[in-house]
Amino acid sequence: MQPEKYFFDDDGNIPNNKLPLLLYRDALNKGASGLMDHFRQHSWSNAWKNGVFSYHHYHSNAHEVLGVYSGTARLQLGGENGKIVDVAFGDVIIIPAGVGHKNLQSSADFGVVGAYPNGSGYDLKTGKPGERPQADKNIAEVPIPETDPVVGKNGGLVEIWNEI
Numbered sequence: 001m002q003p004e005k006y007f008f009d010d011d012g013n014i015p016n017n018k019l020p021l022l023l024y025r026d027a028l029n030k031g032a033s034g035l036m037d038h039f040r041q042h043s044w045s046n047a048w049k050n051g052v053f054s055y056h057h058y059h060s061n062a063h064e065v066l067g068v069y070s071g072t073a074r075l076q077l078g079g080e081n082g083k084i085v086d087v088a089f090g091d092v093i094i095i096p097a098g099v100g101h102k103n104l105q106s107s108a109d110f111g112v113v114g115a116y117p118n119g120s121g122y123d124l125k126t127g128k129p130g131e132r133p134q135a136d137k138n139i140a141e142v143p144i145p146e147t148d149p150v151v152g153k154n155g156g157l158v159e160i161w162n163e164i
Contacts, residue, residue, distance in 0.1 A: 001151060003094070005020040006022075008100075013056075013127030014078065014080075014127045015136055016096075016098055021095055021096060023091065023094075026090040032070075035113040036049075039065060039113070039115040049114075051106065051110055051111060052073065052102070056080065057124055058100045060135040060136075060139050061141075062097055063116065064115070065093070065095070067113045068111070071088070072087065072110060073104075073105065073107070074103075074105045077095075078099060078100055094148070094156075144161045145157065
């Protein structure tokens with residue numbers, strides 16, 4: 001199972017990351033509790049379920065996984081000039097620290113489970129003046145996880161991110 005890879009440059013507001021965002025299509029056809037269990041088995045926890053904010057935001061101190069357990073959405077990734085992608089039930093998005101994401105439109109039943117490597121905490125940044133340079137420093141200090149939340153210790157982000 002090979003994920004799609006998306007690279008984003010700093011756009012002046014959203015710092016993004018040299019690591020690519022990874023999108024697994026139709027990877028985990030599970031409900032919310034099934035996704036939480038699957039992510040937890042691969043050491044991604046501190047999970048929640050809800051949607052994706054309808055404004056550009058990023059996390060400077062943690063990578064994030066989003067697993068779609070219901071519905072569909074059109075997301076913009078990487079900030080105002082970023083990539084627009086459609087996601088649906090079963091899709092999993094691994095978002096490196098600093099990479100912007102926003103819900104442009106979604107079905108009424110759209111829902112995701114979010115989780116973080118080793119249950120790390122996370123901040124919420126929106127690209128406002130004053131967030132940087134501290135956000136840039138935080139992003140640079142976030143380690144590459146030891147496991148991919150979809151495939152575990154072998155493959156996925158473990159191979160892809162360590163090659164960057």
